[in-house]
Amino acid sequence: MTDSRSAFGWSVLFLLLLIVFSIAVNNGAFRSFDSSIAHGLRATLPAVFPWVFGVICRTGNAEWTVPAGLFLVVFLLRRRTISRRQALFWTVWFVSGMLLEHVLKIRLLQPHPGPDVANDPLDHYLKPILADKTPGSYFSGHTFRAFWLALLLFNSCRWCRTGSLIWASLIWIGVIVLGWHWTTDTLGALLFVGTGGALFLGGGRSETSGPAEKPSSIRR
Numbered sequence: 372m373t374d375s376r377s378a379f380g381w382s383v384l385f386l387l388l389l390i391v392f393s394i395a396v397n398n399g400a401f402r403s404f405d406s407s408i409a410h411g412l413r414a415t416l417p418a419v420f421p422w423v424f425g426v427i428c429r430t431g432n433a434e435w436t437v438p439a440g441l442f443l444v445v446f447l448l449r450r451r452t453i454s455r456r457q458a459l460f461w462t463v464w465f466v467s468g469m470l471l472e473h474v475l476k477i478r479l480l481q482p483h484p485g486p487d488v489a490n491d492p493l494d495h496y497l498k499p500i501l502a503d504k505t506p507g508s509y510f511s512g513h514t515f516r517a518f519w520l521a522l523l524l525f526n527s528c529r530w531c532r533t534g535s536l537i538w539a540s541l542i543w544i545g546v547i548v549l550g551w552h553w554t555t556d557t558l559g560a561l562l563f564v565g566t567g568g569a570l571f572l573g574g575g576r577s578e579t580s581g582p583a584e585k586p587s588s589i590r591r
Contacts, residue, residue, distance in 0.1 A: 378573020385565035392562060396509050396555050397479045405553035409488035412548050424545030425493035431513040431542040433469075440465055440520050452527045457571065461523055464567040468519065471563070472512045476505035481556065483508045489550040510559035511552040517542040518564045526572060 395401065430436075441462070448458040521535035528535075543561075546552040 374573050378569045381569035382566050385562055385569060389559065389562040389566060392559060393479065396481055396559065401555045405555055408554050409484060409550060413488055413490050416548060421490045421492050421549060424548050425491050427541050428513060428545040428549060431517045433512065436516040436520060443523060447527050460571055465519055468515050468563055469512065472510055472515060473505065475509055476507040479507050479509050481507045481509035484550045484553060491549040508552055509556045510563065511546055511556040513546050514543050514557040514560035515563060518561065522564065522568050522571065
């Protein structure tokens, strides 16, 4: 019960932060912050970095992460590594996140990074299979999908924890380096992951812990 209440409290906190942060993004409060980071990265990073991040970040494209995520959650459910409730919650939040991403990119006034910060050398050679151009850039679907997948692996596979978090973190940094997203786009995605992640991890702990054993009332 304590774990469930704590998870719910953290989830509410992340949700409130997401709402406030999204309103601030929509009002343009972080435009100069985003611009300075994007221009600074383009001016200071060695030329090899965009090539490396260009390859890594394409593993976070929807055409790979969506089927991989659905396959993985079914695989873990069949192996009974996660419960049905966990699998259902993870899948619903995964789909809801992609829908919310699309809605926010239409409704919020966060323009895409321009050519002045574009830094993707593979853009002329590798185009995404699933490309839906939206008016806005907030929030980052790559960051959301990568960390939501990493969260599933972190919760279910002890040997995958470090690797999955490194992969997700590289995508998080990479989409900024390549000029695909502003920094605030990725932070909004992380807040959404935190909102669902607190419930997902907290619910898993409460299921595995189970009810406490009652002391025996039989006197010997």
